[in-house]
Amino acid sequence: MMDRRSFVKKVLNGTIAGSLYLVWPMGGDSLEIPEEIPGIKGKDYDILHQEFAFIVDVTRCIGCGSCCVADKREYNVPDGNYRTWVERYVKGFSDQIYVDSPHGGLDGYQHPRTDIDEKIRDTFFVPKLCNMCKEAPCVQVCPVGATFISPDGFILVDEKRCVGCAYCIQACPYSARFLNPVTKVAEKCTWCYHRVRKGLLPACVEVCPTGARKFGSMKDETSEVYKILKGPGVLTVLKKEMGTFPALYYKGARREVI
């Protein structure tokens, strides 16, 4: 039983708590994803003294497919071709690996795999994109000099020179290239070169909700990628034995990832 005084007291307490809630910040995570690459916007871009790195944190990828959607929208990539895509790795107890990537992860992963009979030990997502190799096989094989390493370390495609012979598509060990059915140009991910030159992050990094994709300048000692790459954590590259020396690093990628 409650008397009138204590009832009024409690109501007042509640009102104060409620109004406090309105001004108090809601318990957001401290995860902060920067929106711009510092030191580029509004300045002269010195193409000869730039170095960039891309880090994919496999342990943070949730397979939502935001990156694939953003990528498709940024470039109007035709259906069935992917500049970036997300693979799902499923590892059974017999150490059998099952990899799938329906629509390149464009629709996200709404359903679990049902075609696997054995018990599943582990499952994880691996986003893939151009590795920006320092020794790029696609550049070596291009007969017309249409694909090249720019002085700032990007592998770009000269759309006016490309003859669509698809040598580079065969040469790429990461299957990052495709022949655009509309323009007949062998396209690939450029780490959003046009955005980087304006100081913006690549579209996929911009939209990643968990910070699984990180991009930044290696000339900037305060950037996250600089700290991670110079830090003690273990980073791997894909297909190291190919000797391509990628500038795309994976954090937390397991041995099974190829």
Place this chain on the structure above:
Amino acid sequence: MDLSYRLRLLIVVLSIGVLAGGGLLFKQLLLPDSFGDYGPYRADAITEAALVPIRHGTNTSCFKCHSHEAKFHKKGRHQTISCEFCHGTYADHIADDKKIGTLPVKKEKEITTLCLRCHNTEIKARHEEVIKTVAMPNHLKDQTVKITHNCNQCHYVHAPLKYIIRAKQITGLMEAGS
């Protein structure tokens, strides 16, 4: 005899010179303008690649006008989600600081589909420390709401716990008072 030998030599040297010179000239004509500025490729292609139009803005560019949503989005658990992922690209909406089109608003089941892209427990590999996931329709049953409910009937999409925390505070008050 001697003269004809020299003449022949001259003809050979001259023709080599003409061929080499002509070849070089021909090569120069065929090579694009900026070829070789940095390496064996057209340097202008770099400039062209840098001039591709940008289609995605940043959240800050959206918040410039949409200040009401910004107020909640920046503070809530969804602060790292890009506006453009759900709503569409900036370039479809704004050109030269002017509105050129309306982005479609997601409704009802579309919202649930969008939410489940990330928050679906059925898909493993989503760690607890990275994201909170729910199983459908178990989550709706546990919360004793109709299983036809959409996510946004309880969760404000820009700050998903806004209404939940508020409701808990109100019901907490009632529980304490009873």
